[in-house]
Amino acid sequence: MPDSQFVVQCQALNWHRGLNHILKDVSFTIPQGSRVGLLGSNGSGKSSLLKCLTGLTLADSGTVELFGQSTMEMNDSVRERIAYVAQTPDLFPWLTVEQHLKAIGQAYPRWTERRALELALHLELSLGKLVSKLSGGDQQKLAIVLALAHEPDLIFMDEPVANLDPLRRAGLMQSLFVDGRWVKEEATIVFTSHLLADLNHLLTHILFMRQGELQWQTDWVYTKKHCRLIPKTEAAGLVSSPHFQSKKLALIDLNELTDAQGNELSRRFPAPTLDAVFAALND
Template identity: 40%
Template sequence: MRVEDGPHAVEIRGLRKRFDGQDVLQGLDWSIPRGRTIGLLGRNGAGKTTLLRCMLGLMPINGGTVEILGEPMDEPRGERLHRIGYVPQTFDLFPWMKVAAFLDFTSAFYRSWDAALCARLLEEWSIDTRKRISTLSQGQRQMLAIIRALAPGPDLILLDEPVASLDPKARRDFLATLMPLIQGTGRTVVFSTHITTDLERIDADIALLRDGAIAFTRPVQAVREQIQKAVLRADAGTAYVEPPQVPGVLAARVDSGAACYVVDAGDPETLTSLQALAKREQAQLSFTTLSLEDLFVEMA
């Protein structure tokens, strides 16, 4: 596998995408280190699919720049097509073709195609190559799309909610097979999802897409160890309408009259500011650990 010398597989600066006069991506900046697995987390409709398609040049952008593997991604072409694997949210191509014919047809476009890996995954995922694609279940079609993306041995793999159509057991079995194929190989992987439990099972960095921008990026382990919820509760009979401003917090809201903040427990300045606020307002300050799902609810 060819490995790029630069430290980042993807560099995005000021990316804007507008639909019907409304900004979906609002000056988004994002650098994706080479060789990492990134879980792109966001609510349904947050713009995850739009972001991935803009990254690949499959959708025109309204501003900003995208570089993939060290080159501007103004349109998908040439050498990079052999180095990028993409799995869309739904796979609806060539429904009339049989699986075997589709894979033979697809492999002809790539100078490097791992036929042994392809055969192994077809067997492990119980995909009958004699069937037409239209007769496969949605989950099997998605698995076929993943085989098509992995077999050329790409340097960058973009997976757009690849397991959303699978039940929980099938998702767990699928990830157990998939992740050893892509982690620790030097490949860069972007794994778009809104299912937090899937990301907690893999060693990934978490990137949260919110309000048209990447609002938060941390390794899963750092989320478990450092990210907490701070609750500032005033004396009985007093309720906050808006959370008092505290520098450095990751998110803030009011819940049942209490001011709630998402904070990095490793940031002493933010913690000192919260403690000073609690003392000044004679309020109770408490901290609780957040799971990845808690973080998603609080920040998304």
Template identity: 30%
Template sequence: MSVIRLESLRKSYGGDFTLGPVSLQVEPGYVVAVVGPNGSGKSTLFRLLLGLARADSGEVRVFGRDPAGDEVGIRERIGYVPENAVGHDEMSAAELGDFIGRLYPNWSERSYRELLRRAGVDPKKRFDKLSKGMRRRLLFALALATGSELLLLDEPTDGVDPFARREMLDEISAYMDGDGPDEVRTVLFATHIIEEVRRVADYVVFLSDGDFLGLYEKDALLDGWRNLWVVPEPDGDLPGIVEVEPGSPTRLVTDSPGETGEALAERGVRIVRSAPLDLEEILGHLMRRGKAAEERSMR
């Protein structure tokens, strides 16, 4: 059974923003990055998965259930780092652990204390006295210590320094290993930091201004897009071409390197250099493609 299943999901806030339609499935045992600019709908998606917001249309299923109708049964299986935490200001890290620990059957006080120690968070210090980075580390520790089957992490490394970010990514990898071979865990994390995607994600969900641009296997996505520098400049249309930059040599961007290469060879065009695109470039092309398709549909 899929951990998450969305079918034609839509959620609007007034006339200003609409998420969707979104249709996707997340299988157990994978790390999925939700990538997009600020305001693209990442936090809205997480709130829908937790039952904190209701979809206007479509279907949301988490562990096969509707989170808006079975909140308690689902939430005790999910560890969550919100984008903005409220209501914690006067509680210490130790008090937060005591409170959250009562809500989760697999809570590990030992793991929580160890995560706080690594982060340098004083268990006796109030939440509102911590720096932004330390608050994120504390919320992250709370989520991991729940021992949940699913983690929903909304910009978990926002405000932390690069060294702390690397530690947190390592802790996500350790969490995925679980406590035994029969324990299968899943992570969905929102980020706009591409290096985080490179390091830990198995799959990538792209969002842009509420538009769902697709769910992709990360390695296949990176392998499927190439920069090709060719001579002479080819005439006419070629399969897979997304962008052409005239020059000597001419640079081509393709999302079908095999087909493009065969067509170039048939025309006697030589590839003098080839290089992968990074995820930021791919996201930019997907965003432009999505906008172009939307404009065509409105004509």
């Protein structure tokens, strides 16, 4: 794939805080239109990486390019195409929801007031309510509206639905990221989340962080279809290079086996889930 099709290019990123080496030589690329899950256990560096990707935190070394432009020299025309939903929304508590939308909208040339109001109503936000009186879940929804109302092409979301109940979460994920009404199909989204079951069908790619390192990255659509987690004892002798191995399991690409071996394993073992892969990677 030519470089221009990668919306995000991250090369050898390192970030320290005192003696703590928080991001360790992280490199990856993200193709346009992908839905990327940035996953990993607590403290593995996901939020820190998102902040470096958006330019909110300056890495000690390495480079990040968004739409081919370095985050160190990002101009307004690129900045306007990007949205970031922080883990803890940074909102103005003294404004009402509607006043908040108007205040932020003024900063974005691509902002459509009608779209912002429609999305707020779609998410069942009360326009006249003071932000300080919103529940945690509703504050998260407002942060999502603020991020999406200018129709961004690249969206970073740090645990965007963590405070929503399971029913609302499922509906919101579907309406925002599957139906295509509020987020353009060609938009690229990077999420962090611990709610792996919600993401299983949504993601096209995954990046797994562990202790500040990028432990494993993959095309998730391909992995679900063509790979299997099988006991290591059975994997021994099948192929020389499984995608990864835990203490007990190995992730094997069926396409690297003979048809007979591949068919047999595919019949005996289910397609991997994010939960199963996450558990194996952290084993």
